[in-house]
Amino acid sequence: GDSVTQMEGPVTLSEEAFLTINCTYTATGYPSLFWYVQYPGEGLQLLLKATKADDKGSNKGFEATYRKETTSFHLEKGSVQVSDSAVYFCALKNPDYKLSFGAGTTVTVRA
Amino acid sequence: DAEITQSPRHKITETGRQVTLACHQTWNHNNMFWYRQDLGHGLRLIHYSYGVHDTNKGEVSDGYSVSRSNTEDLPLTLESAASSQTSVYFCASSESTGGVAEAFFGQGTRLTVV
Numbered sequence: 001g002d003s004v005t006q007m008e009g010p011v012t013l014s015e016e017a018f019l020t021i022n023c024t025y026t027a028t029g030y031p032s033l034f035w036y037v038q039y040p041g042e043g044l045q046l047l048l049k050a051t052k053a054d055d056k057g058s059n060k061g062f063e064a065t066y067r068k069e070t071t072s073f074h075l076e077k078g079s080v081q082v083s084d085s086a087v088y089f090c091a092l093k094n095p096d097y098k099l100s101f102g103a104g105t106t107v108t109v110r111a
Numbered sequence: 112d113a114e115i116t117q118s119p120r121h122k123i124t125e126t127g128r129q130v131t132l133a134c135h136q137t138w139n140h141n142n143m144f145w146y147r148q149d150l151g152h153g154l155r156l157i158h159y160s161y162g163v164h165d166t167n168k169g170e171v172s173d174g175y176s177v178s179r180s181n182t183e184d185l186p187l188t189l190e191s192a193a194s195s196q197t198s199v200y201f202c203a204s205s206e207s208t209g210g211v212a213e214a215f216f217g218q219g220t221r222l223t224v225v
Contacts, residue, residue, distance in 0.1 A: 008151070034213070043201060043216040044154075089153060097142050097161075097205055098169075099214055101153040 002027040006090045006102030013080055013109050021075040021105045023064075023090035031092040033057075033066055033073040034099070038087040047075075047088070080109045113138040117202050117217035124224055130189045132220050134202030141207040143185040144214065145169075145177065147198040154201065160185055161207060192224045 006023040013019060025033065032051045036044040048057030053068035062077045073090060090102040115136040124130050136143065141162045146154040156169030158177040166177050174196060176188045189196055200220045206212035 004153075036216075043218045044203075045216070046213045049213065093214075097207065097212070098144070098156060098159060099154075099203075101146075101155075103151055103153040 002031065002092055002094050002100045004090050004092055004100050004102040007105055008103050010106040010108060013107070015081060015109055015111055016079045017109075019075070019077045019080045019084070019107065021088055021090070021107070023073045023075065023102060025071050025073065025090075025092050027071075027092055027094065027100075029095065030068075031094050033064070034091045034093065035062070035064055035073070035075050036089040036091060036101075038089065038104075040086070044089065080107075082109045082111050085109045115202060115204055115215050115217045117200075117220050119220060120218065121221045122223070124192050124222070126192060126194060126224055128192050130192050130222065132187045132189075132200055132202075132222070134185045134187065134217060135183055136202075136204040136215070137183065138204055138206075138215060139182060140204035140215075141182070142205045142214075143179070144203045144205075145175070145185065145187045146201045146203065147171065147196075148201060148219070149198050157187065157200075158185075189222075192222075194224050196222065197224045198222060 034049045035047040037047045048059040050057040050066035055066045087104045091099045118133045144159040145157040160179040202217040203214040205214040
């Protein structure tokens with residue numbers, strides 16, 4: 001079945017550091033790919049998405065590119081802030097609308 | 112503004128009791144989902160529904176049930192709560208028009224079974 005594997009962390013960074021969270025997937029067909037973010041005590045919010053190969057999703061300084069050849073969707077941000085401290089989930093959506101999630105990566109940014 | 116709300120936000124119950132978690136959305140979405148979040152497992156799908164009177168089992172459905180009597184609500188029932196069901200539960204909804212319809216999540220319900 002469909003599955004997502006992501007770097008589990010936790011990841012601790014200093015402000016203005018570069019962030020990368022690796023995500024790879026296994027799926028039949030061509031799923032849509034997402035990054036969701038969960039701030040402390042809150043539900044999940046969509047951070048960015050991509051629907052087909054070579055698409056780049058971007059939002060709030062975060063970027064991820066849908067790489068079909070490596071079945072990857074790595075999340076990157078060039079300069080993190082304390083407010084980026086959260087749990088990040090990689091997910092794929094298969095044709096029947098169900099989401100499959102990675103285990104989540106906890107990111108802590110220190111001032 | 113449209114939203115999806117869960118209640119209660121926190122619940123403590125005893126082993127063996129029946130518990131119902133509420134989920135209400137005003138997006139008018141056909142698709143609704145229940146997930147549980149556990150450390151190291153991410154979110155796992157419990158049950159889902161594509162419309163009124165439609166319900167389907169997810170990957171971790173044992174001990175849970177849902178019913179869909181209208182578009183807005185998908186309550187999740189734990190028939191006989193067990194300690195293994197201590198978790199954070201999230202409800203989500205999405206459109207069913209195909210494409211990249213994103214899922215919208217509720218704030219979550221933290222359930223503790225003692």
